Amino acid sequence: MIKKFTFGQYRDKSSAIHQLDARIKIIYVIVLGILSFTIMAKADIFIFSLFVLMIAVLAKIGFRDLLSNLRPFYLIFVFLLAMYLIFSRDQIVLGLVYLWRFLMLIIISLLLTFTTKISDLIAAIEKLSKPLKILGIKPRNLAMMISVAVRFIPVMFVYFERVREAMISRLANLRKFRHMKVLVTLLLEKMMKSASNLSDSMYSRLYDENLESQRVMKLGPFDYISVLVVAFFIFIIY
């Protein structure tokens, strides 16, 4: 399981999307995310989906890889759909559109983490969130929180699986609330301990929340071309 589970983790490939500046990619995720929530027409939805799939192809991300990373969300999709079917069957089309928006948002975010090294992502988040300093938010802490989440989400899934198997092997019934509560408590305990160990490790490797990234980020030709492409895409949609 641990060998297979690499949810949302960076895929080391050589592609135009990989070469884009991380700041630009973050801005695209925000722009495309907002855009997906504003369109309703079938033709727009079709063009938007095609555009996102084209990005995946350009990034050399396999369709199967993408689908396997969506697996943790299947239950949510089914739940949302079931809610529409039960409570507002007449609005099922609207429900499907919301589901599609949710799906697009996940795929766009996955494409960002698949094609961006975590250190680039951190440097980009740090640079983009500099204005938040006025509100007392430290950009490095914000960036680090996101990176740690990306690093530890798969570990959490693996630990969940280990505890689940250990409990089932001793005849636990995870449909029972009492047993599920134990599993969740153990998982939380483990995550707290991991967080404490990680914080010790970061401290011993001289982590300083006030430090600013030394990384120099410059836009390249691919970035400028991508701006034109995305602008043209937005023009078509509107």
Add this chain to the structure above:
Amino acid sequence: MIKAKNLYFKYEDDFALKNINLEIKEGSFTAIIGANGSGKTTLGKHLNGLITPLSGNVFVDGLDTKKDGLNARKKVGFVFQSFEDQIVYPIVEEDIAFGLENLKFDNAEISRIVNETLAKLKIVHLAKRNVNTLSLGQKQLVALAGVLAMNPKYIVFDEPTTNLDSSNKKMIMGIIKSLNKSGITIILITNVLEDLKYAGNIIVMKNGSIIFSDKKSKLNNKILRKAGLYD
């Protein structure tokens, strides 16, 4: 040299360390051994400045960890027992660079040191790998690489071979030994008697106190029995 003077530390009401006095000389290989809960890890964390004493002092090359913890940590690296949690970034080469970024090296220098460290530990092939896909032995090497890249003068290893199979154990202990030969001072925290064969100096702990601190040749079964390490 690392020196601890009249060191006391407690978690809530219980003393984890009581009146610790020790000296670790440059270039030496010191093993700190004791039963579970004897205070070994707490002592190790004091040497790196991760924990500061309740009373007493720890000096790293004259730097008091209470007053100058950051510079003390620059000199003393720490490889944690739970090395899986020690890895901050998901990609191997990025994690090795983490400490170097904090030391404010520029990109070219970081890249050079990362490559050198990967080559030193013979893990160049792992550079682009996701840490979640590595074996335990490989993860231990990555955790060590992250510390080694920062070029510490001293390295504290907290039970580095726990959970490893015999071939990985041998490999890790071989690397630790060669690091010591290259001039790095090693402090090995362990509860395995077999690991003592690598060390020149031994510190035996029991219930937060040092009950023996001397050359390995002076260690005997009576002391180990007293520490609860020998039947």
